[in-house]
Amino acid sequence: MCTLEKRGDLFLLTLTGDDEHRFHPDTIASVLSLLEQAKSQSTRGSVLITTAHGKFFSNGFDLAWAQAAGSQTGAVNRMHQMVESFKPVIAALFDLPMPTIAALNGHAAASGLMFALSHDYVFMRNDRGVLYMSEVDLGLPLPDYFAAMFAAKIGTGIARRELLLSGKKIKGEEAVALGIVDSAAHDSVEGVVEATVSLGESLAAKKWNGEVYASIRKSLYPGLCAMLSLTAKIAASP
Numbered sequence: 001m002c003t004l005e006k007r008g009d010l011f012l013l014t015l016t017g018d019d020e021h022r023f024h025p026d027t028i029a030s031v032l033s034l035l036e037q038a039k040s041q042s043t044r045g046s047v048l049i050t051t052a053h054g055k056f057f058s059n060g061f062d063l064a065w066a067q068a069a070g071s072q073t074g075a076v077n078r079m080h081q082m083v084e085s086f087k088p089v090i091a092a093l094f095d096l097p098m099p100t101i102a103a104l105n106g107h108a109a110a111s112g113l114m115f116a117l118s119h120d121y122v123f124m125r126n127d128r129g130v131l132y133m134s135e136v137d138l139g140l141p142l143p144d145y146f147a148a149m150f151a152a153k154i155g156t157g158i159a160r161r162e163l164l165l166s167g168k169k170i171k172g173e174e175a176v177a178l179g180i181v182d183s184a185a186h187d188s189v190e191g192v193v194e195a196t197v198s199l200g201e202s203l204a205a206k207k208w209n210g211e212v213y214a215s216i217r218k219s220l221y222p223g224l225c226a227m228l229s230l231t232a233k234i235a236a237s238p
């Protein structure tokens, strides 16, 4: 499942276990709860780092659970249930009053990649792990907030095409070249985690006002935040 550990100013959110870290409704609820916990405990200088165990960061929604519904209608309803329950997780990341960093230990596919790219920084390995938007191969349409996030965060039409319309399994070097991730400079999960902790500590030292940081972040993505029912306005202090 997942854990949240506090190391000084850093919150370390980890998808634990050696499985594919599929976003089953229970996993989605757990991740959301831990993000809400990080928000409630945030102070000036807080930073979130998200990673996972094993060869997957996350392989996306739990299709087996959807198909276990026993009928096509049931499967579709369960897919929609995951899509809707996942939306608050993405909203929580864009609303979090601290810098966020995803340390990709391995593969990130579909909603698992959506989760990764909803962080401010994304570091991946060079030797293992691919970014894969499998919807085009599976014949699944993109939910509106998925499309809005990718359109907001992936800078060029070519990169969006390669990621979302080619079924490509994009490795680290190409992901950096396409401007999808910040770094793919490490050949081990330890290297990626060390690099993200170092970045996190340098960001924490800024002791920024988290509410202002979150407000600036949300102001960069007005269309997506409207879909996520987020406002960039800072609540008037009492």
Ligand SMILES: CCCCCCCCCCCCC/C=C/C(=O)SCCNC(=O)CCNC(=O)[C@H](O)C(C)(C)COP(=O)(O)OP(=O)(O)OC[C@H]1O[C@@H](n2cnc3c(N)ncnc32)[C@H](O)[C@@H]1OP(=O)(O)O
Residues within 6 Å of the ligand: 055, 059, 060, 061, 062, 063, 066, 067, 075, 076, 079, 080, 083, 107, 108, 109, 110, 111, 112, 125, 126, 127, 128, 129, 130, 132, 134, 135, 138, 140, 141, 142, 143, 169, 171, 172
């Ligand atoms: C269901 C009913 C229909 C409903 C309709 C309703 C519609 C409404 C809802 C629509 C919802 C849309 C949004 C959907 C979101 C979702 O999340 S759906 C779930 C989607 N998830 C997936 O499709 C999973 C996709 N994942 C995969 O295909 C694979 O797991 C993978 C990511 C491609 C990994 O494959 P795997 O075989 O496990 O890879 P590995 O064995 O690790 O690696 C393969 C070889 O490649 C080598 N390698 C890996 N990385 C690297 C690298 N970076 N560099 C070099 N080499 C690498 C690795 O070593 C392996 O090599 P060998 O060992 O030699 O084989």
